[in-house]
Amino acid sequence: MTSHSSTAATTDLTDQGVAGGLSGTGSIGTKVIGSAALVTVALGAIYGLVISGPDQKLGNTVRIIYLHVPTVLAAYLAFVITAIGSAMYLLKRTEFWDLLASSAAEIGVLFFAVTIIDGALWGKVTWGVFWRWEPRLTTSAVLLLMYVGYLAIRALPADPRTRATRSAIVGLVAVVNIPIVHKAVDWWRGIHQGQTVLGTVDPNMAGNQLFAMYTSMIAGLLVFAWLLIHRFRVGFLMERTEDLALEEAISARRQENAGQTGQGA
Amino acid sequence: MGRFPALAGVDLDVSDSQIVLLSGHNGAGKSTLLRLCAGLVPLASGSAVVLGNDLGKSRSAVRRRVGLLGHETFLYEDLTVRENLDFWSRAAGATKEDGLSALDRLGVASRLHDVNVRGLSAGQRRRVSFAAMICRRPELWLLDEPHAGLDAAGRDTVDSLVTEAAAHGATVLFVSHELDRADALADRHLVIDSGIIVDETRRADTSTTDSDSVPLGAIPDA
Amino acid sequence: MRDVLLVAAKDLRIERRSRIGTAQVLPFALLVLLLFAFALDPDRGLLEAATPGLFWVTVLFSAVLALQRNFGIEAEDGIIDALRLCGMAPSSIYFGKVLALVVQLFALEFVLVIAVAVFYNLEFNGIPLLVVISLAATLGIAATGSIYGALSARLRSRDTLLPLLMLPLLAPVLISATRGSEIALRGEVGTGWSWAALLGLFASTYLIVGAVLFSPLLEDA
Numbered sequence: 001m002t003s004h005s006s007t008a009a010t011t012d013l014t015d016q017g018v019a020g021g022l023s024g025t026g027s028i029g030t031k032v033i034g035s036a037a038l039v040t041v042a043l044g045a046i047y048g049l050v051i052s053g054p055d056q057k058l059g060n061t062v063r064i065i066y067l068h069v070p071t072v073l074a075a076y077l078a079f080v081i082t083a084i085g086s087a088m089y090l091l092k093r094t095e096f097w098d099l100l101a102s103s104a105a106e107i108g109v110l111f112f113a114v115t116i117i118d119g120a121l122w123g124k125v126t127w128g129v130f131w132r133w134e135p136r137l138t139t140s141a142v143l144l145l146m147y148v149g150y151l152a153i154r155a156l157p158a159d160p161r162t163r164a165t166r167s168a169i170v171g172l173v174a175v176v177n178i179p180i181v182h183k184a185v186d187w188w189r190g191i192h193q194g195q196t197v198l199g200t201v202d203p204n205m206a207g208n209q210l211f212a213m214y215t216s217m218i219a220g221l222l223v224f225a226w227l228l229i230h231r232f233r234v235g236f237l238m239e240r241t242e243d244l245a246l247e248e249a250i251s252a253r254r255q256e257n258a259g260q261t262g263q264g265a
Numbered sequence: 266m267g268r269f270p271a272l273a274g275v276d277l278d279v280s281d282s283q284i285v286l287l288s289g290h291n292g293a294g295k296s297t298l299l300r301l302c303a304g305l306v307p308l309a310s311g312s313a314v315v316l317g318n319d320l321g322k323s324r325s326a327v328r329r330r331v332g333l334l335g336h337e338t339f340l341y342e343d344l345t346v347r348e349n350l351d352f353w354s355r356a357a358g359a360t361k362e363d364g365l366s367a368l369d370r371l372g373v374a375s376r377l378h379d380v381n382v383r384g385l386s387a388g389q390r391r392r393v394s395f396a397a398m399i400c401r402r403p404e405l406w407l408l409d410e411p412h413a414g415l416d417a418a419g420r421d422t423v424d425s426l427v428t429e430a431a432a433h434g435a436t437v438l439f440v441s442h443e444l445d446r447a448d449a450l451a452d453r454h455l456v457i458d459s460g461i462i463v464d465e466t467r468r469a470d471t472s473t474t475d476s477d478s479v480p481l482g483a484i485p486d487a
Numbered sequence: 488m489r490d491v492l493l494v495a496a497k498d499l500r501i502e503r504r505s506r507i508g509t510a511q512v513l514p515f516a517l518l519v520l521l522l523f524a525f526a527l528d529p530d531r532g533l534l535e536a537a538t539p540g541l542f543w544v545t546v547l548f549s550a551v552l553a554l555q556r557n558f559g560i561e562a563e564d565g566i567i568d569a570l571r572l573c574g575m576a577p578s579s580i581y582f583g584k585v586l587a588l589v590v591q592l593f594a595l596e597f598v599l600v601i602a603v604a605v606f607y608n609l610e611f612n613g614i615p616l617l618v619v620i621s622l623a624a625t626l627g628i629a630a631t632g633s634i635y636g637a638l639s640a641r642l643r644s645r646d647t648l649l650p651l652l653m654l655p656l657l658a659p660v661l662i663s664a665t666r667g668s669e670i671a672l673r674g675e676v677g678t679g680w681s682w683a684a685l686l687g688l689f690a691s692t693y694l695i696v697g698a699v700l701f702s703p704l705l706e707d708a
Contacts (some may be wrong), residue, residue, distance in 0.1 A: 018545075032540070077639060090700075090703050113614070129532045141657055143655075144528055145651075145654075145655035146655040146656060148651070148655075149648075149651050149652040149655065152648060152651055152652075153638075153648070153652070154441045155645065156642060156648075161307060162707055163705055165703050165704070165706070165707035166638055168703070169634065169700050169703065169704055170635075170638070170652065172696065172700065173631070173635070173656065173693075173696060173700070174656070176692055176693070176696055177656055177659065178528045180685070180688065180692070181659050181688050182660045183659070183685060184659035184663055184685060185659075185662065187662075187666070187681070187685070188662045188666060220662060253460060253461065254461070256459065267561060300568075300586070303568075303572060304571075304572075305568055305571060307707070324706075328571060328572045328573075328574060329572075329573075329574035331572065332572075333568070333572060335568065336565075336567055337564045337565025337568070338564045339564060339566060339568065339569035340564060340566075341497070341501060341560060341564075341566065342505045342563065342564065343501045343505045344500065344501060345499070345502065348497075348500065352493065352497050353569065353573065355493055356490065356573040356574075356575050357494060357572075358569075364661045376530050385491055397569075401573075417675070443654065460542070
């Protein structure tokens with residue numbers, strides 16, 4: 001009986017694998033993305049830290065921007081994906097969209113945390129303090145906390161449908177707030193156009209600086225994509241292990257019952 | 266929590282005007298089956314057609330037409346009996362008068378009408394819940410232990426309401442542990458164990474093949 | 488519309504009976520105002536300068552308490568199942584809850600304003616703008632609060648979860664209401680209306696979001 005169900009487990013996994021055999025969460029696709037990410041990260045680091053020169057106004061601190069901009073970009077992309085996944089889940093009710101939304105949210109929170117940390121480091125170097133109420137950093141802090149709430153909802157034990165619905169609702173409610181938080185924080189800090197120090201690409205950037213900027217942006221997106229695919233697959237496998245437990249419970253009940261009625265008759 | 270099935274293999278056909286008794290151990294899946302028929306529990310697999318509506322497609326259409334008497338009261342504790350009946354009858358599209366006559370039918374004394382539900386005894390609450398259920402004139406009655414907590418007079422009232430409802434074409438599915446009384450009331454008796462129907466007895470005079478039936482084969486999420 | 492009023496009237500009647508709002512939430516709010524006075528020395532002008540912000544922070548905290556109560560009643564005794572079965576449109580239930588909350592919060596704010604005027608020595612200017620800002624902010628709090636209140640009502644950890652979800656979401660409301668009130672109190676008005684507009688945008692956006700999301704919320708969450 002036990003040996004039977006364990007063979008069922010292995011066949012199940014290979015049958016339903018999203019990307020061929022699922023001995024791990026890697027595949028040819030992710031290996032390509034992963035290698036490309038490594039190359040661009042290395043390239044971005046070399047150009048950002050060594051080859052490109054310091055900025056006229058910001059000096060060497062400009063180099064933090066080569067990390068800051070890609071992470072914030074990927075984080076926003078992540079929250080948009082979470083919102084799309086959430087909306088599609090409520091329409092289609094399929095596991096795919098729920099897993100996409102939650103995987104993206106998790107990585108988005110991670111990238112936002114990195115953004116805030118590197119922003120604070122930049123602040124320490126530039127202003128001498130870790131935190132000033134710089135509009136972009138303030139917005140990031142608010143949004144980070146909003147999505148920490150998403151992860152908190154996600155972490156509560158519940159049946160899959162309930163959990164997915166709850167988190168989809170939070171994903172949609174949160175994303176709508178992003179532009180409003182932006183506007184409110186900008187006005188609050190007395191900024192009415194995009195004149196923030198962090199978070200905008202200096203139009204005067206040229207040559208190696210610009211190359212470092214774009215390379216690191218591509219690197220950020222590639223790292224994000226690589227993490228997202230892997231996180232998605234881990235989530236998918238976790239669901240499958242739960243399904244196996246469910247199927248086992250059902251078949252156990254059926255067998256038990258068949259045994260009983262057999263004896264009765 | 267988690268995802269263990271409450272029902273693993275239920276195949277059930279119930280036709281109009283039938284009174285069906287469900288019995289079985291605690292945790293056998295009886296209450297889940299009732300909630301499933303009320304459209305409150307999503308189907309994980311299998312299919313269910315209740316009152317002509319496919320529950321796999323839409324669960325909301327059936328809800329207005331069923332009445333569920335559950336373990337919980339479905340009443341606001343801080344409101345009076347009358348206010349509860351007003352709210353629930355009007356919420357279901359019935360009138361205040363429907364609510365009041367339902368209270369009469371259940372034998373809830375008028376001196377209790379302005380008492381907060383919080384101050385009622387368990388048996389009195391049960392009667393008020395029952396009144397809130399019937400004031401909307403459901404076509405399918407789903408009763409989870411309707412006799413529990415009631416005195417002899419209350420039990421007789423329940424029995425006569427059930428028989429009367431069936432005579433007017435309503436279908437009744439109820440769960441009970443008091444098998445003597447329940448068997449006398451029911452046309453059919455199904456025994457559920459571990460989410461599976463294991464035994465069935467029916468009265469000789471009832472036919473079960475009917476076009477408007479309720480086939481169930483369902484595994485909802487627990 | 489009839490259902491909206493039915494739900495709102497039911498909520499207000501329950502509040503009138505149980506008096507949780509007047510007996511617990513309101514005293515809590517007044518207590519917070521008192522604590523702020525202890526924390527910020529009233530003689531150095533800090534309290535007066537910070538009054539609009541302190542007022543709105545107090546409102547937010549009290550609103551979270553009011554929300555827990557307002558949705559706690561729907562989570563007891565199988566009421567959610569009964570609401571699902573009764574056939575009212577989910578959006579009607581949502582708007583009914585929002586309406587009842589707006590009435591309760593507005594009443595709370597009214598008492599708090601009097602308290603602030605007395606204890607913090609507040610002089611009133613720009614009253615029309617203040618009223619509009621309060622209404623829009625309250626509507627925004629009720630609109631978002633009814634979504635997350637319903638979402639967390641049946642969770643065991645709702646007492647900690649609701650503030651975690653609500654307060655970051657309400658950051659723009661706090662900023663806008665505080666800044667708008669400051670401007671109104673200084674009698675400048677002009678730019679105050681853009682804050683009011685932002686609050687209005689927040690409220691109307693979330694009223695739409697809530698009306699759409701309340702159906703899956705009632706159904707599966």
